Amino acid sequence: MPIEPLLPLFHRLDREHFGGSLAPLELPRLVLRWSDGRMTRTAGLYRRGPGISEIVLSRPLLEPLPREALLGTLAHEMIHAWIDRVLRRREVHGPHFRSRMAAINAAQSSFEVRIRHSYPLPQGAAPTARWLARCQRCGSSTPYRRRVSGLACRACCQALHGGRWHASCLLEFVEAA
Numbered sequence: 001m002p003i004e005p006l007l008p009l010f011h012r013l014d015r016e017h018f019g020g021s022l023a024p025l026e027l028p029r030l031v032l033r034w035s036d037g038r039m040t041r042t043a044g045l046y047r048r049g050p051g052i053s054e055i056v057l058s059r060p061l062l063e064p065l066p067r068e069a070l071l072g073t074l075a076h077e078m079i080h081a082w083i084d085r086v087l088r089r090r091e092v093h094g095p096h097f098r099s100r101m102a103a104i105n106a107a108q109s110s111f112e113v114r115i116r117h118s119y120p121l122p123q124g125a126a127p128t129a130r131w132l133a134r135c136q137r138c139g140s141s142t143p144y145r146r147r148v149s150g151l152a153c154r155a156c157c158q159a160l161h162g163g164r165w166h167a168s169c170l171l172e173f174v175e176a177a
Contacts, residue, residue, distance in 0.1 A: 006032045017104045021086045034059045043073045046080035071111035133171040147173040
């Protein structure tokens with residue numbers, strides 16, 4: 001898929017699924033852009049700073065994929081923007097996110113919004129992991145490039161605490177061999 005202009009897609013999705021609430025003049029500016037080519041581990045992100053909000057989509061991950069992947073990723077990041085800019089809440093993939101995701105998926109069938117994607121990584125995008133994050137409860141381990149504080153095992157939090165983060169599920173970081 002060649003790089004597609006994001007603004008027309010954004011405005012269409014904003015009208016169809018957010019009632020045009022994401023880019024009114026009274027809110028701080030929302031910047032929409034393709035990554036510069038270095039974003040290879042995540043398909044998209046939403047971030048907010050002083051006086052500006054931004055949605056960045058990964059060119060290396062999304063460019064070779066069908067248009068449905070682009071639409072699903074853009075809608076995912078727009079949900080984050082909606083929660084932050086319209087609802088004025090601090091939430092990642094909580095109940096507001098899941099509710100809006102379900103509504104978008106139910107309203108159309110041309111793409112799917114998901115919490116996690118499984119897009120193939122571009123050639124050479126998988127750096128060597130320096131750390132392993134191990135769960136003391138279930139024994140699972142996941143490679144990481146750097147240590148992350150406060151990270152908990154998703155499977156254990158889901159099984160034992162209804163999907164909410166809990167200190168008893170914290171991951172231990174050990175150097176990879």
